[in-house]
Amino acid sequence: MKTAIVTLTAGGAALGRKLAEGFPQSDLFVHAKFLRDGNREKPIEGNFTVFIGEIFSKYTSLIFIMAAGIVVRSIAPYLRDKKTDPAVVVMDEKGTFAISLLSGHLGGANNLSREIADFLGATPVITTASDVNDRIAVDTLAMLHHCTIEDFKEATKITAHIVNGEEVGILSSIPITMPLPSNVSLLKAEDMHGVNIKGLIYITENEVQHLIPCDKVVLRPKNLIVGLGCRKGKEKDEILGVITEVFQQAGLSINSIKQLATVDVKKEESGMIEAAEALGVPLCIVSREEISKIEDQFAASSFVKETIGVGAVCEPAALISSKKGSVVIGKKACKGITIAVVKEGEEVYGNRCCRD
Known part of the structure; x- marks a missing residue:
């Protein structure tokens, strides 16, 4: 800073x-x-x-x-x-x-x-009222857990409920690592029936279905890594279009993308560089040597293997650049672009090997 x-x-x-x-x-x-x-x-x-x-x-x-x-x-x-x-x-x-x-x-x-x-x-x-009253504000919760807030007006409403001592719930797909005041509770979707709360905070990379009538705000954790491969010369808009389509089909939020990842031979691919810039995330570069160690875990292309020396790109690149991640969307090919999505494990870490 x-x-x-x-x-x-x-x-x-x-x-x-x-x-x-x-x-x-x-x-x-x-x-x-x-x-x-x-x-x-x-x-x-x-x-x-x-x-x-x-x-x-x-x-x-x-x-x-x-x-x-x-x-x-x-x-x-x-x-x-x-x-x-x-x-x-x-x-x-x-x-x-x-x-x-x-x-x-x-x-x-x-x-x-x-x-x-x-x-x-x-x-x-x-x-700030939340601090002097030993409460939490939604923007503090978001900042400490590396989330973006989808609607700041709704966040202000939820913070007001918390500061005023009213009951607020949190439904989260990531661990909450900060102490919560007595009027803020961690909930599970299956336990929502009959819950009486004034506000609900969703922390999730998934599409949200509102479960009960109350004020709501959605926080998006930065926990999804998009692995990419593409033919030479693919433009930014084509790449972004494929990412958007895949995310919509899977019910995932683009706001939860932490970084893009690809193989080292694509590090100068302008379409990928510009797509990462448009999303406001890093483009992480993974070496073919690293990919070769785990490529046998994924479906490989003999053509790609002959061309660049490894037969799989998007899935291993995303997995390697994650921390204890898991594949949530396996390799999909569209218009000369391949894409896979990995979700970070609970031990989320800073970006290494990222293109500044």
Whole structure:
């Protein structure tokens, strides 16, 4: 996570230097007249609001050491929505308080405030209702389990039920790894008859069938890996079309795709690269050497074997790039494109061997 530390006074610059020691991935911006180290520190020159506009979207979090009023007025022109705005934390130059000002949950400002407080011995100031009442918010639940939220308005309704102490249920296809408040219960589909709840959170890669009349929100875990093979020259739209068709037939959500995977000889295939970019996921490259170790587990093509040295691509590529995954859709061929889908095991891990 790239962080900008922004200061305007001599005292703020001194605290900023100390803070930067604990956040090595940060850039320290200091008013030009207080600049000390031109190699490590960056000067703030010209109109401050214009300067903020230049850096606002370049960082995932911004720490301001100055009055909160200055920060509010300076960031106001650049605010979009909580799905994309960076985390904003405000500190006084004595380092007494670390105030979570913007994007507390999805942006991570609440956690950043706590981290700053732990490092400096400050007091974190967090005002989100779910946090101060020891509840959970739907966006926090989504963030901690690497899920996307399908409808933020519905998520707000469910969070309100939780904060107000009303009963909410969770139906999840993945393990829930965080403690839940007493009014939030893990449920099973077979136990839903007669359940009296105000809201229901679905966490699933599958098509959702609403089971009872109440407020609902759907979270999509990033737990599906799409293995791909294709003839040379296949375009992005063709590949996306096949993926969409296969997912619709299987009742799966494209929003649950974690990554695409293919064999190393296809690493420069522009259609695959562009399809991954369009989906906002990595394209993971698997070597033929790795595939050769498990290709006998899958139906092989003698033509493909003669052409690239291995007889199977989409299924082994997806399986190898997963963590303890299992095949949920075996190889399907359509219009010169082969596709398979693997679901991650419970031990989901970060992407290795991914094309940046």
